[in-house]
Amino acid sequence: MSQFDLIYADSDILVVNKAPDLLSVPGRGPDKQDCLIHRVQAVYPDALAVHRLDMATSGLLLMARGAAMHRQLSMLFQERQVAKRYIAVVAGQLATETGEINLPLICDWPNRPRQMVSFEIGKPSLTRYRLLGFDVSSNSSRVELEPITGRSHQLRVHMAALGHPILGDDLYGSVTSAPRLLLHATKLSFPMPGTDQWQSFESPPDF
Numbered sequence: 001m002s003q004f005d006l007i008y009a010d011s012d013i014l015v016v017n018k019a020p021d022l023l024s025v026p027g028r029g030p031d032k033q034d035c036l037i038h039r040v041q042a043v044y045p046d047a048l049a050v051h052r053l054d055m056a057t058s059g060l061l062l063m064a065r066g067a068a069m070h071r072q073l074s075m076l077f078q079e080r081q082v083a084k085r086y087i088a089v090v091a092g093q094l095a096t097e098t099g100e101i102n103l104p105l106i107c108d109w110p111n112r113p114r115q116m117v118s119f120e121i122g123k124p125s126l127t128r129y130r131l132l133g134f135d136v137s138s139n140s141s142r143v144e145l146e147p148i149t150g151r152s153h154q155l156r157v158h159m160a161a162l163g164h165p166i167l168g169d170d171l172y173g174s175v176t177s178a179p180r181l182l183l184h185a186t187k188l189s190f191p192m193p194g195t196d197q198w199q200s201f202e203s204p205p206d207f
Contacts, residue, residue: 024052059185
């Protein structure tokens with residue numbers, strides 16, 4: 001098992017930078033057991049995953065050390081007290097520099113793991129975006145994305161629905177090829193349980 005990129009460690013939490021095309025947690029079957037949490041647990045046996053990133057997405061993941069801290073951190077995510085920021089490169093030029101995408105999402109069950117917009121049965125899903133720059137030569141935009149809710153594939157589906165799929169996204173119809181999904185969890189901020197001292201971690205993308 002190869003190494004992992006440790007950003008921060010103390011007696012309560014671990015912050016790790018997940019590589020693209022690596023599972024956050026194990027999947028079904030012996031071929032899906034190599035994942036970030038197993039790699040981390042080889043060094044920190046008490047590490048527990050609090051949340052996850054899509055396999056294709058890179059960036060910051062928070063892990064708890066021990067069951068008690070896991071419960072407290074999980075509660076922060078449930079109560080939406082964890083602020084997350086992502087950097088993405090998307091196709092085309094955005095019409096506005098900032099905005100919100102408020103489209104309900106649900107699993108497209110016959111085509112899982114794909115998700116889809118459904119106003120009938122979808123769960124409320126909100127993403128805020130901010131344009132960081134436009135590249136004329138590649139007709140692509142660099143954006144900062146803030147998921148207010150945490151639905152599966154939310155950022156990918158929302159940007160595709162806006163008409164600007166994330167480059168390298170083979171599930172949601174990116175028209176421009178890229179060597180990988182250009183989506184990176186770049187910032188994670190939260191009040192530390194027990195102290196309420198605000199913790200913030202950053203990781204720049206490699207694209």
